[in-house]
Amino acid sequence: MASTVGARSAKPRYLQIADDIEEQIRAGRLAPAEEIPSETALMERYGVSSGTVRKAVAQLRTTGLVETYQGKGSFVKSRPPVTRKSSDRFRRSHRRAGKAAYIAETEQAGVKPTVQVLSIGPVSAPAEIAERLGVDEGDKVLARRRLYFSDGTPTEEATSYLPWDVARDIPELFEENPGGGGIYARLEEHGHEFAEYTETVRARLATKQEASALSLSPGSPIIHLTRNAVTTVGRVVEVCDTIMAADQFVLDYRIPATD
Amino acid sequence: MASTVGARSAKPRYLQIADDIEEQIRAGRLAPAEEIPSETALMERYGVSSGTVRKAVAQLRTTGLVETYQGKGSFVKSRPPVTRKSSDRFRRSHRRAGKAAYIAETEQAGVKPTVQVLSIGPVSAPAEIAERLGVDEGDKVLARRRLYFSDGTPTEEATSYLPWDVARDIPELFEENPGGGGIYARLEEHGHEFAEYTETVRARLATKQEASALSLSPGSPIIHLTRNAVTTVGRVVEVCDTIMAADQFVLDYRIPATD
DNA sequence: TCTCACAACTCCTATACATGAGTGAATGTG
DNA sequence: CACATTCACTCATGTATAGGAGTTGTGAGA
Known part of the structure; x- marks a missing residue:
């Protein structure tokens, strides 16, 4: 035989x-x-x-x-190169260099990052987002949905939510390209100084929609990352909800030892 | 019909x-x-x-x-309650209260945590661990493997690796129960003061071994967490490698906004 | 009462077959 | 040459059938 x-x-x-x-x-x-x-x-x-x-x-x-x-x-299956998301990607120095967070993080992975804006506009806040933003469920918020590519293959779908009263005053947030340093730079220019970001990490299998959006085969694992951007006055002015193909990302965090 | x-x-x-x-x-x-x-x-x-x-x-x-x-x-399938792993679970105050990290994190989830020590003893360091610990691949290190249960179901398998010259002097590290506050408390008692922890998060499908260890069905997603414990002199005195059932954990991180 | 064997139920593996649908290359036609 | 058709290949869905293996209750016999 x-x-x-x-x-x-x-x-x-x-x-x-x-x-x-x-x-x-x-x-x-x-x-x-x-x-x-x-x-x-x-x-x-x-x-x-x-x-x-x-x-x-x-x-x-x-x-x-x-x-x-x-x-x-x-x-x-060919394993795509992983890109590291380190927790210092939100440093203001990166923004001052005109780089949005996603550029700062992908360019060191040796892949060519691309962004496609899927939609920008008002939506009614989903439950979890509303709770994080401190608004009522269903309230009008600004949603910016975009799809990120590495070397042409979709890897990440992110949606930023901002309270309407914050977004209203910043016309750049309604643009496809919010300008150098990304929306965080615009927010800080308008007096929203960030104190910290909190990220929530989950992992699970992709839903049908997510699998097709990221062109994954069904049953692929994804990382679900939700980030609150908190200002010095303690207000959450942005929540970013991200779905990532799990095999293409590694998240790095630094936790200072405190009492 | x-x-x-x-x-x-x-x-x-x-x-x-x-x-x-x-x-x-x-x-x-x-x-x-x-x-x-x-x-x-x-x-x-x-x-x-x-x-x-x-x-x-x-x-x-x-x-x-x-x-x-x-x-x-x-x-x-009945979904076990998720337990949040927040980044403040390493606070010294928790240790001073005699609580190891896993107790501090699970007891607020309303589930009964249990630990089973699988093995404690010298092993030769795997490549990634060796690199993190700053020793040569294959060097003798102390490995502490343990399996965590929530309400009787296995949820997490963790292995701590410590350089042999560090572990050698601390007899409690060879005990099943290293005493109040866990091994981090023992390490700090012996002059290894922690400055920060760095965690690396990956997600992927469980291998056959992992699936059976955590009694998951094949194809289940897992979270792979690797943590370095870094002392004030910049030395990594412990690396903890953890496999978690993805549907039972949510990781929370705080990222201070810095320049 | 207790024990053991068996029946009846569960899901698992494997075969063989028929049909459908997507892909891509060769072919023929205008 | 450009374009449509055909055909041979791929995997996908679904049927019918057979025997194997694990689980559980029941009933006969000690």
């Missing part, structure tokens, strides 16, 4: 096959972005029926090792 | 069925820990074959909505 899977074992056949292919991927015999043998080829190769092969490939999909496209085939 | 799934639509039948059951779960008509109808029952109910029903249930499994046990049935 051309190939013997893991000899005899208690494991079901489809897992043996999945393990065998996984091993080939990890050993580099199947390179990233390379096509793995078609279902019919695998059926012959392992001498099993189509159903079994399909279950094996499905297993690899849920492990996140391959992606399959109908009509084309299954391909070894 | 007893039940009409979403009428006609482009969606495949098995997804319609999965959506229908999901809707029943979300609406509370199928309560947590309750058994969902058996495969044969669902076959009759929706008038489809076993394969289709099985795919529908598989879909619900990957979504994390149900768990199925061979020979018993499928059950709606």
Whole structure:
């Protein structure tokens, strides 16, 4: 026989096959972005029926090792470079250099960042956002939705929410490009001096909408980051809600030791 | 017909069925820990074959909505309460109150925390750990592996690594219970005063080992947290590597606005 | 009463087959 | 040459069927 899977074992056949292919991927015999043998080829190769092969490939999909496209085939997933989001990306010095936070963080990862503004305009505040902003649920707030790309592939979808009475007075916030240093620079110019940011990190599987927005395969994990920007008077003037493809980001935080 | 799934639509039948059951779960008509109808029952109910029903249930499994046990049935997963890990859990005041970090953080979630020590002893440092500790890969370091439970279910596996020359002098670090305030209290008692902690957050799918250690279903997302504890002389005297079930934790961080 | 074997139920693996739908290249036609 | 058609390939959905394996209750026998 051309190939013997893991000899005899208690494991079901489809897992043996999945393990065998996984091993080939990890050993580099199947390179990233390379096509793995078609279902019919695998059926012959392992001498099993189509159903079994399909279950094996499905297993690899849920492990996140391959992606399959109908009509084309299954391909070894290539791991995109990770970009680090360090907690000092909000330094004013970055803003004074004219850089918005996302530029400061991605340019050091060696990838070309791009932004696409999806929408800017008033929306009624969702519950969690309203609570964070200290307004009532359903109140009018400004939402800025945008999609970030690294080297052309979408990696991150972010929505900033601002209380209407804050946003109203700052015309740049309604522009696609809010100007050098991003919206945080504009907010500080208008007297909202930031004291701190608080970030909430969650991880979960992408919903259908999120998966399609970030062109992920279903079942991909995402990082859900929600940030409050708090001014020196203790007011939250912006909440930023971000969905990130989990395999493309690493978050770094510094926690000073205090009493 | 007893039940009409979403009428006609482009969606495949098995997804319609999965959506229908999901809707029943979300609406509370199928309560947590309750058994969902058996495969044969669902076959009759929706008038489809076993394969289709099985795919529908598989879909619900990957979504994390149900768990199925061979020979018993499928059950709606009861979501354990999330525990927040806020960045002030390392305050010395908590330690002085005799509380280790994990106690301080879980007891406010209303769940009963338990710890099981898996192993304590010298190991040779893995690459990433060695780099963080500033020692050579393979050097002898002390590893403390432990498994945390919330209300009896495992949620978190953590391994602390300490340079051997630091650990050697502190006998309590080799005990299962290092005493009030945890190992950080012992380290500070021995002259290692902490200046800051740096945490690195990643999210990904659980490996087979991680899934079984935390008794997660395969394909579950996890949060991978790695923390350096840095002393006032700039030395990293501990690295803590933690795997958490993603659906049970929320991480909170405060980032002071600086220049 | 207790124990053990069995039946009846659950889900799991695997086969074989039919049909549908997306992709891409070769081919033919204007 | 440009364009549409065809065809061979891919995976996706769904049926029907068979046997295996884990779980649980029940009933016969000691």
